[in-house]
Every structure is written in structure tokens, then in C-alpha cells.
Amino acid sequence: MRYTDFLISLLLLFYAGCVKKGKEKYFTGTVQYTYTYISDSLNTDSLKRLRPANGYFRYDTGNYQSRFTGADTFTFYYSGNLNKCLSEPGSSKKYECEDYSIMSDSVLFVKDYATEEEILGYSCRILELQKKNSWVKYYYTTDIKIAPVTYKNHKAYNWDVYGTKAGGGLILKMEHRFSKFVMSGVAVNLSIEKGDFKALEIEESLFSEICK
Numbered sequence: 001m002r003y004t005d006f007l008i009s010l011l012l013l014f015y016a017g018c019v020k021k022g023k024e025k026y027f028t029g030t031v032q033y034t035y036t037y038i039s040d041s042l043n044t045d046s047l048k049r050l051r052p053a054n055g056y057f058r059y060d061t062g063n064y065q066s067r068f069t070g071a072d073t074f075t076f077y078y079s080g081n082l083n084k085c086l087s088e089p090g091s092s093k094k095y096e097c098e099d100y101s102i103m104s105d106s107v108l109f110v111k112d113y114a115t116e117e118e119i120l121g122y123s124c125r126i127l128e129l130q131k132k133n134s135w136v137k138y139y140y141t142t143d144i145k146i147a148p149v150t151y152k153n154h155k156a157y158n159w160d161v162y163g164t165k166a167g168g169g170l171i172l173k174m175e176h177r178f179s180k181f182v183m184s185g186v187a188v189n190l191s192i193e194k195g196d197f198k199a200l201e202i203e204e205s206l207f208s209e210i211c212k
Contacts, residue, residue, distance in 0.1 A: 026147035027170055028197040031057045032189040039181035047181055055185060060199040061147040077200050080149035084211045085156070086202070097211035100156040106132045107161050115139065119172040120190050127166050129158060135177040138162060140169035144192075 033055040037047040052068035067075040077086040078100065086095040111128040118124065122141040129136045151163025162171075172187040 026061050027144045027192065028060045028195055029193040030191045031187050033185040034188050035183055035185045037181055037183055041180050058199040059146050059150060060197055062149050063199045064150050065199045065201060077202055079204065079207050082207055083153045084207055086206060086210055095206065095210045098156065100154050103155040104157055107158050108132060110161065110165055112165055120187055122172060124172060125169065127162060129161060131158065137175040138166065138171045139173035140166045140171050142167060142169045144170040146170060
């Protein structure tokens with residue numbers, strides 16, 4: 001009888017774990033970032049004028065949208081199921097399609113470690129990626145996670161490496177070092193929306209029209 005009770009207890013624990021995993025909630029909403037630039041060889045004021053000043057990332061459980069504003073505005077619409085991205089300059093309605101299953105850079109090594117820094121009230125960890133052509137440091141929180149479908153096959157820009165190593169932890173701060181300048185960004189606003197929130201502000205039928 002005791003052996004039967006033991007088996008039942010194990011089954012109940014297994015079931016509880018599956019239910020908890022199945023009900024895990026992922027971030028749906030918007031994050032706003034502001035960007036700053038420094039350089040030893042380029043004019044900082046020119047960098048500020050030419051490159052994005054703000055970024056707006058919208059996530060749901062299947063897609064994300066990123067918009068960068070400054071002297072010019074560019075918007076990127078990513079479909080997690082298709083692993084394709086439509087890019088749009090300004091509000092031109094002129095879209096280009098990119099296959100995000102193609103790796104655009106190689107990651108040489110990854111380093112993940114704790115930090116005491118908090119951003120918008122959230123504790124963070126740091127993930128460093130040394131790439132062939134650049135180096136990036138992400139401050140991410142494990143309290144909020146983006147859905148795996150938004151990064152697991154996203155090889156372009158090594159988003160799959162970030163997502164996997166950080167467990168989908170939401171990025172709240174970043175530092176991206178290029179050959180001649182450093183771009184830094186920090187989240188200044190975080191809006192969590194209901195589960196029916198739609199990240200893409202376009203009709204998804206556009207993917208089948210543009211990505212041929």
C-alpha cells in the first residue's frame with residue numbers, strides 16, 4: 001500500500017510540474033529604450049543625429065515589432081512562426097523581407113553573471129556576447145520573459161543565442177561596442193499588456209505577399 005501511495009505522489013508531482021510549465025506566462029507589451037553614443041574617433045554629435053535616439057519593442061507570444069526613431073525611422077516586424085522579418089523605412093509601406101534563419105555574425109564566447117544593478121525596479125543579470133564583428137552586453141531580468149518562439153529560431157543578429165542563454169529574460173539595458181563607437185541603451189518605460197495584445201501593427205497576411 002505504501003508503495004502505491006509513493007507512486008501516486010510521484011505522479012501528482014509530475015502532473016503539477018507539467019501544469020506549471022504549461023501555464024508559464026510570457027511578456028506581452030511594450031518596452032521603450034533611449035540610446036546614447038560615445039566614440040574616440042567619430043564626432044559624437046553626428047552619431048546622435050544619424051543614429052536612433054529611441055527604440056520601441058512590442059512583444060506578444062508569437063511575434064515582436066521593433067521601431068527605431070531619430071533622424072530616420074525604421075520598423076521591423078518579426079513573425080516567430082515564419083522566422084521572417086519585414087522592414088519598413090518611415091511609414092512608406094514599402095516592405096522588404098529578410099530570412100532570420102540565416103546567421104549574420106558568429107558568437108565567439110558567452111559570459112553570464114550576476115549584478116546588483118536594478119532597472120525599473122527589476123533585478124538583473126548580465127550576458128556578454130563576444131562576436132566576430134562586435135561585442136554586446138545585455139542586462140536582462142529573469143522576472144519577465146519573452147516567449148521562446150520570438151527567439152529560438154532567430155539566428156539573425158544572434159538573437160537565438162541571447163534568448164537561449166538568458167532563458168528569454170527581458171533586456172532592460174545594453175551596451176553594443178562596434179569598431180569605432182559604442183551604443184548604449186536603457187529601458188525608460190515598460191508597459192505590460194493583457195494576453196490578447198498584438199505586437200504587430202500590420203496585417204500578418206503581408207508576410208505571404210512580400211516574402212516570396
